[in-house]
Each structure stands twice: as structure tokens, then as C-alpha cells.
Amino acid sequence: MGSQENSSCPKALGTWDLETLDSSSPDSASHLEEQWPKPSPSLNDEDSMDVVLEDSGEIRSLASPPPGREIIRYEVTVNRRNIEDICLCCGSLQVHTQHPLFEGGICASCKDTFLETIFLYDEDGHQSYCSICCSGHTLFICESPDCTRCYCFECVDILVGPGTSERINAMACWVCFLCLPFTRSGLLQRRKRWRHQLKAFHDLEGASPLEMYKPVSAWKRQPVQVLSLFGNIEKELESLGFLERGSGSEGGRLKYLEDVTNVVRRDVERWGPFDLVYGSTQPLGRSCDRCPGWYMFQFHRILQYARPHPGSQRPFFWLFVDSLLLTEDDQVTTTRFLQMEPVTLQNIRGRVLQNAVRVWSNIPGLKSKHLALTPKEQQSLEGQVRTRAKMASQKDDPLVKNCLLPLREYFKYFSQNPLPLY
Known part of the structure; x- marks a missing residue:
């Protein structure tokens, strides 16, 4: 499975030029998504292709906004609010700027946390915190050998779809939302040229007088x-x-x-x-x-x-x-x-x-x-x-x-x- 207690991935994972894919036309992206194998409906099937799980698109019929970060899904699906106007990290509507990796906003407080934690690594070589909210206690790690990203249970359940964490947990090998050849998973949409966006975010918002270098694609x-x-x-x-x-x-x-x-x-x-x-x-x-x-x-x-x-x-x-x-x-x-x-x-x-x-x-x-x-x-x-x-x-x-x-x-x-x- 994809959690931090996982065993090594038993399958070889292919390498995709995501910078090229992100800049491709919508028709090309749709073609790639059609060619990418869909996850098996059987969660216990060890031989299923383990990719992202798409959101079912179901809208909860709630009389009032839910508490906490669940408000993100409510505001987008019920109130039809643009996700760029909501902080992906905490659900605040007081957005300071845009999240550098995924479409969505980020408030001033979460921006500071993001800058402090996005390049912190544990001794296992993977990042210490969730790549979306830069928090989280139990994390899924991407099992692509060239990726160091992690994602918390709460983020995948809220932004991809309810129950996604359970389905990922049942997978034999999971690759993350920045490594997949298609860009959207439920409400989670990878930004085009996200490596450039991350560098620009750090240079503009960071306190360091030195500019950060743009992360290099794994195949380069x-x-x-x-x-x-x-x-x-x-x-x-x-x-x-x-x-x-x-x-x-x-x-x-x-x-x-x-x-x-x-x-x-x-x-x-x-x-x-x-x-x-x-x-x-x-x-x-x-x-x-x-x-x-x-x-x-x-x-x-x-x-x-x-x-x-x-x-x-x-x-x-x-x-x-x-x-x-x-x-x-x-x-x-x-x-x-x-x-x-x-x-x-x-x-x-x-x-x-x-x-x-x-x-x-x-x-x-x-x-x-x-x-x-x-x-x-x-x-x-x-x-x-x-x-x-x-x-x-x-x-x-x-x-x-x-x-x-x-x-x-x-x-x-x-x-x-x-x-x-x-």
C-alpha cells in the first residue's frame, strides 16, 4: 500500500514527461487519460493497476456548511465557488496567493507553513509532510522510485473523494498526483509547469535573499x-x-x-x-x-x-x-x-x-x-x-x-x- 508503513513496490513504474503533458492540448491529455489503465473495482486484487482514484462527483446535500476542511468540497460542489478562492490547506476563504503545486488558493498562515516544510525530509528520503497541506500525521508515500512526495489521508479524502484513503491503502503500489500522466483527480488538479510555479512561489513569498532552483524532472x-x-x-x-x-x-x-x-x-x-x-x-x-x-x-x-x-x-x-x-x-x-x-x-x-x-x-x-x-x-x-x-x-x-x-x-x-x- 502507499502509506509510510508500506513494503517496497513490487512493480516497475514507467517514467512520464509531465512537463510536456502539462503543456499539451486538451485532446492530447484526454487521449492519454483514456490509454491509462483504470483502477480495478476489486480493492483486494493485488494485480490491479494502482493509479489515482477519480472522485465520483457526488454532491452532499447539506443544509449548512460542514466544519473544518470539508467546507472545501461544499463550497466547490454546492456553492460553485472557484477552488482558487479557497485555501487548499485549511479551507479558509481569506486567500493570500495560489498554491504552487495544485489549483487552489493558500492563505497567509498556510503559506508560511508551506515555505517552512516543503523541503523537509525524513531519514527515509521522503518528505516529512503532505505536499498539499504541509501537515498531516499519517501519510501515503509515492512509490515511484524518483519521487519523494507524501500525502495525508485527510487531503485525499476531501480533495479526491470520500473513501479514497481506504482505496489507496488497499493498493499494492501507488503513484502520486504529481507523477500520474493525467492532471485531474476529483477536485485535485495539478498545475501546469508546477516546478516553475514552485520556484516562483518560493522566490516571491520566501524570506531567503537567495533564489531557489527549479526542481528537475526525474527523467532529466x-x-x-x-x-x-x-x-x-x-x-x-x-x-x-x-x-x-x-x-x-x-x-x-x-x-x-x-x-x-x-x-x-x-x-x-x-x-x-x-x-x-x-x-x-x-x-x-x-x-x-x-x-x-x-x-x-x-x-x-x-x-x-x-x-x-x-x-x-x-x-x-x-x-x-x-x-x-x-x-x-x-x-x-x-x-x-x-x-x-x-x-x-x-x-x-x-x-x-x-x-x-x-x-x-x-x-x-x-x-x-x-x-x-x-x-x-x-x-x-x-x-x-x-x-x-x-x-x-x-x-x-x-x-x-x-x-x-x-x-x-x-x-x-x-x-x-x-x-x-x-
């Missing part, structure tokens, strides 16, 4: 090319499925440099182009002749060499990790050079702080998941630094992995390297 994603400075993240990338073991350049490529003192621009241009530049201060507990600030300045220098030419639409990401070694003045300088406020990531197990790092990055989703530290938390971390400095060097691998998860929207994923991370 290429293996990632990585420049790793001062710390080798090859194993992390392999475990996440971004690098294919033993495949050479065809399965992604990583260039690792421990000392960049003599590296000049022509060297980086000859090794590149790169999609991701990673750098870090030395791990705590490891002796080093260089001050922590040296790592930041060298990272910034090499980053300028690796950046794509102005006007390039190719997604380019960077990530600088500080193992809590930079002084306050160094942190201010780093923020000024990288033009990005830091985020503190904490590894907490059993309410005990195991590890922490500060991160500067343009990878989407990091900023919203981790709030600024309180003075008490900052004091606790400083004590943790002193304690850890006396111990053997501790790795930041789990925290770095969590930072890289959103890149599945942009680069090829090799499924033989399974998630979860641990």
Missing part, C-alpha cells in the same frame, strides 16, 4: 559532480544514492582536496563543472596547525571559482559546515562572505545532545527546520565543545546527510543504494 536528472574540501563526503553521498559505487564518471564524480593553498581558478575549471561544493572546519578533537577561519576563507575562494557563469540555469549548491570552532567574530565574517545566516543542527538522542554543527548553505529546507538557539542552549553547546575536544574526534556524518537529502529533487538517485541512512 544527471549524476551529481561534487568538489569536497577538507573533508571527504564520498561515503555519505554513496549511502544516499547520489554516487554509484564503482561506476566512474557515469555514476557521479567526487573530487576531494584536503589542502587548497596552491589551487587556482584554472584548476577548478579544469576539474569541473561541479554541482555541489562542500567544505568544513576540521573535526573537533583533531589537531591542526591552521586556525578555523582559514577553512572558511579558502572555502569562499574556491566557491567563487566553482560557481556557474552568470545567467546559468543549472542548479548549483554549496554547503559549509563548522564543527563549532569558529569564534563569534569568525561567524559574523562567514555570514558576510557567504551572504547567508548560519543554522545550528543538533543530533539529539534520548534528550541527550550527541553532536552539533553550524551550517551555511543554499540547499533548500535547512533554514526552516532548525530555529535559532536560545542563550541557554548556546551555553550548553559551548560546554559540549569543551567536552568533545577532550575526546576522540567525532564525525558529523548524520548531520551532513540530513543536509543533503533535498538534493534528490535535482540529481539522479541510484536506487541500489537504499535509504534509510542508518
